[in-house]
Amino acid sequence: MRLSAFRIQNFRSIIDSNWHNFSPDNITCLIGQNESGKTSILQALHAFHHGIISEDILRSDMSLPIVSCRFQVPEGWLSDTVETTDKALLEYITSLNTIEIDRQWNADLSSQLLVSGEIGHYLKSIELELKAHFDKLIQVCQHKYDLLITTQQTINNIKKNCQEIKFKLSQASSNGFSISGLKRKFTAKDSGDKADVSALKIELSSCENQLKQKNQQLEELSPFEKELTKWNTIQKYLQECQASIKAIELGAIINPLHDKKEDTVSKHNWSDLHEKIIRNEDLYHRQTILCSELINGKPYSQAEQVAYKTIMEKNKSMGREQLGQQLFEKTPAFQLFEDFGSLLPNRIDLDDIITENKHVEGYKAARNFLIIAGLDYGFFIQPSNRILKQTIENLNTSLTLQFHEFWQQNISNDNKIRINFELNHYDASHYEKAGKPYLEFWIKDEGERLYPKQRSRGVRWFLSFYLELKASALMDNLDSILLVDEPGVSLHARAQEDVLKVFDNVKDRIQIMYSTHSPHLVDTHKLHRLLAVQRKNDNNRMSASLVLKPSQLTDASPDTLSPLNRIMGNPLRTDDFSAHLHNLIVNDIGTFYFIKAVLKLVDFDQKLHLIPSTDVSSIPLMCNILLGWGMPFSILVFSQLHERQIADKIKTRMFPGDEPKDDHFIIMPKKFNNAEDLLSTLDFKKHIIKNREGITVKNSIYIEERELPRNFMMSQYLERVTSGKVTLKDHDDESIENMKALVKAIKEIC
């Protein structure tokens, strides 16, 4: 599996890097001024792998970081690797050969991995479909729940009303008719009281009818009353958790200005809440389905079965997070070469290596050393001391020889350093460790025996770095990606070039990304490896970082490009061969003359500078130079096989993933082998070879077969065109048509 591109969002100075390709030849170099954001890129990619970030990574607006990586996998790999019973998903991924994984951090600095890109979209659409389904069920439940509550409230109100009427009625009855022993004469007032009582009786009867109706309604709701109430409780609880988590995420609680203790509490709360939400979400969904099934009239046992089955099915289908985690486990290991663990120590206990004690200084370097030597613990328990010492001696010699292939720094003619390691045992003075084995490392120099730490930092760094790369390349497990921040800062210029050699030696097994300010660590023949990093506003260190791909180096500031300019010379910006003209590289001098003549013939008035390559094979070099100088350029290639192959190589290396609109190529139709084929045979005979012989092959083949002085003939043609002796009218319709098509293609790229 190979990392093909990355995207970083909200990581220190980077707001959104957009997608950037790793160099197709596995070595990617970041250039840019100090504090431009180069180290942030390396750290972000490292954080993608291990998931750990600190608060200082967060931007001041508290937007949470996301690092996305795109990996290339062989076709069919996904269907062989993904463990799922989801047939639709398996079918979908069978033909894919890239995967994208996002690591998204949360407010408590924990993170989750999500599959994104094409697969992510697919899974998200399914998730959304499911969510829409649940939302509908939730609406049904909510409606019934509201009805239940309203009915209950209405019943209470009616009951209260009934009570009041009854009370009034009892009052009215006692006034008019129940005064025992007194026989009163009926008055007008009495008849009024009597009317009140009747009215109250009617009111009571109506109230009781209402109550009866509402009770009936409540009766209908009663089979799911209990479950709906439970559903509502879970819903409320989830809503509360979500509101709290949102408050934390919005930075209402977490704030860099708050004291640490408060932050820790908030982070704990966030994690706690997050866990609770996850735990209760399934319960909520289950309860929603149960209630909606009950509402639809299913008996409880059946409704419960449906809810159980649906949740099981839902959990069976793979989510973005689950698949992200599964795929992530197969991705290459991202290793950041850093001084503490990676620099070769003076000595290290064998026990620490065996127990993989990564907290011991130089653990990684010592482990690397043993991997390269092909040694494991079994070797050190060799009973014969003589065999052990002899084997170590032999290994020291072979390791030294291997190292010399890359380390070319001689102090005098034949005075190269020698690497040695020895197996020793602690003596009695070491109390607890007495008798235990340890490895001791030496870097010898003409008899002088010095510990690594006694050597220069440059030598120690280079050796340790060599060990790291060689060991990674030898490991048979997963592919790896090595991230190196400013390699070889303490190295001499020549030794820095040796670093590049080591990179090239291991690039088939390890992908490397490094940052540098040094021109010696930039291979000027391979500028397609560059990514330039600079601030959006050059004068403001607080502005966001921008990452520019090789084809965008034209937009890079002179300071960003300074390592290139130092080694390639300054671009001729003030000349007319420059940044304000579009540069068109053509395959050779003959084509240069010919196209210049064509442009003259058609009165081409756009800003274009034609650059002849010495031959087709030099085109990549020309591209490199223009890339390095940050000049806009395009390439014109003809249909010959090697020319197309070179164009393809440039395309995949220098402009991988560019949009078609950013096309840097004019690829001539197959009928043109070279520039002279744009002329009809008649015009070729008339203007170039001045011969009446019948020609039945392409003009270019005719020149080639007869070994004619092409460049001279083309320059003569240009001269006649420039002097006005030959005009467009002197050409036939075929030549004119071809010339116009060429000019149209040139105009499109200008």
Next chain:
Amino acid sequence: MSSKTNTCSLEDNEYLSGLRYARMIQRSLMPEPSAMEKILNDYFVLNLPKDIVTGDFYYVHQKDKYTFLAIGDCTGHGVPGALLSILGISFLNEIIQSITIPHANRILNTMREKVMKALRQTGQIYETKDSIDMSLCIIDQEHQILQYAGANRPLLFIRDGNLSIYQPDKMPIGVAPIIEHSFKVTEIELRSNDLIYLFSDGYADQFGGPKNKKFKYRRFRDHLVAIQHLPMQEQYQSLMTTFKKWKGDTVQIDDVLVMGIKI
């Protein structure tokens, strides 16, 4: 004496049978009526070779939406003309097969290159001056556009009884005294019932008639206009009868080829 005569007659017979075989080969290179009927709605071909083999040829071919029509008149007649005509047919076929968007003039240009190369003509005085005169038409069936390019052979075009003459470039397919330049192309929008006539110079050059004079191009044109209303087969009959009548007992001086097509 008698045995000598016998020997001569044997040689003649062998020569004649060889020529007849050659005629068969030559005919097989030109389209058969059944093939032409599939391509053309209404047409005739009046082909009257002077000898057993002919220096005139006709070509009808359909490729994609394009119909290619051509007649060629090679220098001389008989065996030399026939050899050149075979070369011409082969070249024309080869060129048409190799192109996707045809241009009538460019086909003639390319053909000239091939003929010049085959006959090793470079414009020097001592070289052979053999060449082909030719009319080439390409009909774009989709857009009903006709392209015409001619090497010394014109195109006669009749619409609604009116005759138009499309003049050719005054140069052959082959070397010429003046330096080669590109043939020109003419485009004509076609309508139903338009008539196209392609022909070699044999008909107009035939001696005969009451004063034993050439039939002449003007008379040929007028005759075509006079018979243009007739069905194509009747036009064929009329042209044949007129030619035979004009020739009478006079010797045919050249190969005769007339191709008429009704759109």
